[in-house]
Amino acid sequence: MNSLLTLENVKKTINGKEIIKGISFSVQEGEIFGFLGPNGAGKTTTIRMIVGLMSITDGDIIICGKSVKKDFSEAIQHVGAIVENPEMYKFLTGYQNLLQYARMHKGITREKIDEIIELVGLTDRIHDKVSTYSLGMRQRLGLAQCLLHDPKLLILDEPTNGLDPAGIREIRDHLRMLTREKGMSVIVSSHLLSEMEMMCDRIGIIQKGELIDVQEVNAFVEKGERLTYVFETGEIDAALLWLQEEYKAHITDTGFTIQCQRDHIPELVKRLIECNVAVFSIKPVSKTLEDRFLEITTG
Ligand SMILES: Nc1ncnc2c1ncn2[C@@H]1O[C@H](COP(=O)(O)OP(=O)(O)OP(=O)(O)O)[C@@H](O)[C@H]1O
DSSP states (O other): OOEEEEEEEEEEEETTEEEEEEEEEEEETTOEEEEEOOTTSSHHHHHHHHTTSSOOSEEEEEETTEETTTSHHHHHTTEEEEOSSOOOOTTSBHHHHHHHHHHTSTTOOHHHHHHHHHHTTOGGGTTSBGGGOOHHHHHHHHHHHHHTTOOSEEEEESTTTTOOHHHHHHHHHHHHHHHHHHOOEEEEEESOHHHHHHHOSEEEEEETTEEEEEEEHHHHHHTTOOEEEEEEESOOGGGHHHHHHHHOOEEETTEEEEEEOGGGHHHHHHHHHHTTOOEEEEEEEOOOHHHHHHHHHTO
């Protein structure tokens, strides 16, 4: 796997205070990497260093093999970023905004602009004034703008900020599509935990300027723990005794709940069937990323 972005022991000191205390991680090709942390943890500071809005005190950042410190213009040409709210001229149409941006960069053709508009799903409204756009549409226009020069790495600081659930879903679907169809890598920062859980492949947790955990989302959520399973069943009379004694089952109106490891489920179902208990559904109640996040950040 190719790393598109690598942070090597990156530090930032402002007014004698070390805000970022040596952060290292890589983002792979085609990956959506989530940068998660409480307010003031150092997400924006780190992202500002990646895109060159802030100098790096120590360490280095490598984008597509180029050092941000030594070859900034070569490194940054592979990056599309929305760091602060994307600046748009509200009195112009979406299309005029994109043309305006395209004029500042070499080699962006009208065909390219049309392709990107289609990609972010703005074809129907692109000739309307931006002042008439919803927040979600403005975000998509911002996304279109930073995609015009075909970046390999997309950096989005809190991309779902202020969006409603439908808008969040739209952005999520677009990011997935970009990684799948264009092999792009994405780094997103957020404090919206459940959102990150659905959007990202891997998540790095930052707290007080340190990266304290990097995990694949699935591993992060499960981590081999016993989960609670909710069983919806028919009458359980014949199985009642052993369910309570061996499994410490909690009997409910519609069946029972138990805590166990996933591997124990097939055997349990087999025994229920042997006792003529009808099993209608089994739902795992997993620990959410939020539970894990709070566990980790509160020590
Ligand atoms: N220019 C600056 N001068 C002094 N302190 C700063 C400066 N920029 C950031 N900081 C401090 O660095 C820490 C990290 O801030 P940063 O904005 O990176 O956090 P964040 O994780 O993005 O938080 P949020 O989720 O609130 O945006 C904070 O304590 C902040 O006060």
